[in-house]
Amino acid sequence: MSFAPLIERSPGFGELRNSIIDTGLCSLCGSCSLLCERIDYGEMPFLKDEVSCVTLTGVKKCGTHGCCFDNCPMTSFSKKEVEFAFFGEGSTDLDIGSYRKILSARSTNERILKKAQNGGTVTSLLNFAIQDQSIDPKYTGAIVTRSGGSWNPLPTFASTSENLIESAGSIYSRLPLAGEIRRLLRDKRSIIFVGTGCQTTGVRLYQYNFLKNLPEGAFHLLEIGLFCYENFPYAQFRNAIEDRCKISIDAITKMNVEKGKLVLYAQDKEIIEYPIREFESLVSEGCKLCTNFTAELADISIGSLGSKIGYNTLIIRSEEGLELVEKAEDNNIIETSTGVSIEEIRKIMVRKRKMSEIITTKRLANGQYVPKID
Ligand SMILES: Cc1cc2nc3c(=O)[nH]c(=O)nc-3n(C[C@H](O)[C@H](O)[C@H](O)COP(=O)(O)OP(=O)(O)OC[C@H]3O[C@@H](n4cnc5c(N)ncnc54)[C@H](O)[C@@H]3O)c2cc1C
Numbered sequence: 001m002s003f004a005p006l007i008e009r010s011p012g013f014g015e016l017r018n019s020i021i022d023t024g025l026c027s028l029c030g031s032c033s034l035l036c037e038r039i040d041y042g043e044m045p046f047l048k049d050e051v052s053c054v055t056l057t058g059v060k061k062c063g064t065h066g067c068c069f070d071n072c073p074m075t076s077f078s079k080k081e082v083e084f085a086f087f088g089e090g091s092t093d094l095d096i097g098s099y100r101k102i103l104s105a106r107s108t109n110e111r112i113l114k115k116a117q118n119g120g121t122v123t124s125l126l127n128f129a130i131q132d133q134s135i136d137p138k139y140t141g142a143i144v145t146r147s148g149g150s151w152n153p154l155p156t157f158a159s160t161s162e163n164l165i166e167s168a169g170s171i172y173s174r175l176p177l178a179g180e181i182r183r184l185l186r187d188k189r190s191i192i193f194v195g196t197g198c199q200t201t202g203v204r205l206y207q208y209n210f211l212k213n214l215p216e217g218a219f220h221l222l223e224i225g226l227f228c229y230e231n232f233p234y235a236q237f238r239n240a241i242e243d244r245c246k247i248s249i250d251a252i253t254k255m256n257v258e259k260g261k262l263v264l265y266a267q268d269k270e271i272i273e274y275p276i277r278e279f280e281s282l283v284s285e286g287c288k289l290c291t292n293f294t295a296e297l298a299d300i301s302i303g304s305l306g307s308k309i310g311y312n313t314l315i316i317r318s319e320e321g322l323e324l325v326e327k328a329e330d331n332n333i334i335e336t337s338t339g340v341s342i343e344e345i346r347k348i349m350v351r352k353r354k355m356s357e358i359i360t361t362k363r364l365a366n367g368q369y370v371p372k373i374d
């Protein structure tokens, strides 16, 4: 498989480390390893072989492309250009991005509803798209997140209803999910990727920069983005929950962040509420700088904010996303209604922008990298 080179020279891993990773901007989305096997992940991305990118004369071995840098959602890029390439001309909004339709929705499947975070729309759409033979393109499966035990998030490729339902529910910890695509490039032709704003943006940049050069039908991706206000590093979050809430992580069966509180459940019963601000020190500078609350480059973005409890808000952005949602409505896979409160999303965006401005000012004063995303 060959990729056409980028037009502009890109700095590569050295610059990714200097500008993003070492200055706290990395959200551990995994996009930098989408095309490159030299990167691995611990708490942060690192090179398996420290000298692998650069020869003794300083020339990058991966050529002038440095695709790790170009896929990183924390670097500068033209959002407008990418939106236009994937969504075409359409309605656009400062707080929610480009969109075709906005709906409230909920799964009609009781099993999914029992395991899901909110209205189960994400898992129901995945299950429908992958199992229903009439859907075109034929999706072979989805890259989703499941718990590897004790709420440790793991990337997984799910293609059966059992696997998809197993991965339902939210884990409030970051993971290098996007890197999982590299392993599937050769044999999985058409897949769905589910991730937060940074994860879906990294994958979009990869599609925009590289996949568009592949022959038609060689590899196809649909993205479902999740609303995301902030995310936590797994080990620190786990320890903080156990210390502050005086509970073993293994006793928790569901977590939710709502109205400023982390709510913990055991066997469907709410057992502990704890102010989420008490965990703020764990949130990375990248999450604080990020204003991509509604995953603005995904085909369909899904959250709970703006809809009734137990329902989802859907922002449908692409033609392909709209077709899937409409088929799911026609087949009674999800029930939908209008009347989403965009005002609730705007209020969150005011807070996100304010925090982003504070971080931007601080970074500029310290001479640190600040991406321009316009
Ligand atoms: C870190 C995080 C923060 C969020 N913050 C908000 C918020 O502030 N406001 C809001 O309205 N919604 C937020 N959401 C989205 C919300 O929690 C639900 O995922 C969304 O409403 C879909 O609900 P559902 O019932 O349809 O999902 P389900 O059908 O339960 O499916 C959930 C999907 O989320 C995926 N997933 C779980 N954990 C992760 C993870 N760590 N990273 C990537 N994917 C994951 C699973 O693979 C699954 O496919 C957040 C989600 C995450 C992961």
Ligand code: SF4
Residues within 6 Å of the ligand: 011, 012, 013, 014, 036, 037, 038, 039, 052, 053, 060, 061, 062, 065, 066, 067, 068, 069
């Ligand atoms: S080889 Fe290229 S893509 Fe891989 S880490 Fe080095 S600069 Fe990045």
Ligand code: SF4
Residues within 6 Å of the ligand: 016, 020, 021, 025, 026, 027, 028, 029, 030, 031, 032, 033, 045, 071, 072, 073, 074, 176, 202
């Ligand atoms: S691509 Fe993602 S994982 Fe890699 S440096 Fe950027 S934010 Fe971090």
Ligand code: SF4
Residues within 6 Å of the ligand: 027, 174, 196, 197, 198, 199, 228, 229, 230, 231, 286, 287, 288, 290, 291, 292, 293
């Ligand atoms: S707040 Fe932004 S950077 Fe942080 S995990 Fe969510 S989408 Fe990614």
